[in-house]
Amino acid sequence: MDFRFDLIVDYAPLFLKGTLYTIGISLVGILLGTILGLLIGLGKMMQNKLLAFPFNLYIAFFRGTPFFVQIFIIHFGVIPAILGTTNGLAAGILALSLNSAAYIAEIFRAGIQSIDRGQMEAARSLGMNHIQAMRYVILPQAFKRMIPPLGNEFIVLLKESSLTALIAVPELMYWGRAFQGQYYKVWEPYLTAALIYFILTLTLSYLLSRLEKRLATE
């Protein structure tokens, strides 16, 4: 087999650009997803079943349908409805954020509910109101427990961001496909893309395990 390293070198600037896009949309996606996820998680935990229902529905929808389908709905439906025109980048980021928010909401809820209920009772018995008890007692402990699953979610999101190539977000996989189209080569672009994704996820899990260790010894 004739493996053309020279073509990869030629394409390197575009792969680099794509990698930066991948990192960028993943970071923005996890950030917005976390903020949104916290709110949705809180919504789901409301005592009133009726008020909690929309949040439950949201989580069920985004976890129960393929991400690919969600991307298309957002790209061809939601974004044009808001902006009046399609915009791949906006749709990609929105899809990643909304999708990860559903998973993060569950991570958040599980984190809070894993805290012994004696903690809340002790805080309340000391005169703290619900918000104070959450803020000073429950959340700091829950957050520590949320870090490993949040890290996993980040890794999943980074990999899934490759699907946004299909709506022309110029991220890594987009340039892989462009490479294939231009040179009629398969192994070169996709092995390169795979390698870059692999390095990104490995780096990420390394950073996460270091963070976990540091928090564990604190």
Added chain:
Amino acid sequence: MIKVEKLKKSFGANEVLKDINVTIQQQEVVVVIGPSGSGKSTFLRCLNLLETITAGHVSIEGVDITDKQTDINKIRAEVGMVFQQFNLFPHKTVLENIMLSPLKVKKITEDKARETALSLLKKVGLEDKANAYPDSLSGGQKQRVAIARALAMEPKIMLFDEPTSALDPEMVGEVLEVMKQLAKEGMTMVVVTHEMGFAREVGDRVLFMDGGYIVEENVPQELFDNPQHERTQAFLSKVL
């Protein structure tokens, strides 16, 4: 003064407290005993509204805490509670555990909170543990910190729910000692415990609960040595 009238508490269809009537005077130490599941913890938890009350009235210092207008947080700040499982905040040091509520709820200054916390730690014999985390303490030490933490809010009443039941036997004494000291200083206390020795020595009155009722109440001497009710006799013959 705590006044409990016709207190009922149900969990779903399960009526746990059926008709509780009792008045607890200022500076009184009331010990609650009874078999498992008789509703002792539930009774205690109704006194600071950790459980919502199904029916009846509880008033503390003349304020009806079942009234919807009453500020629950204010009542809770005046009623300290000590739990069987300590429930210290594991992400905070001993000192921070004690200072947190005075700082956030009473909004006193950091210096004042620290000063109070340190003097309370001294009182429970743990001034050298101020900067330790709860996980590094023994059970007896944890419970003494928990008592100091409750006291930091300067409560008028202290509730204890089996404060020594989770402790190794050799640590029970140090916690009871702190509680005795508190009683001596005139703290109003309601104590659920299986420590009959403590009940006898420190209690002004003992309530025997069974099946959601206060079946019998009397001064410790009388209740232990001369129980009137059959169920009290049966219970005491098992635990004494």
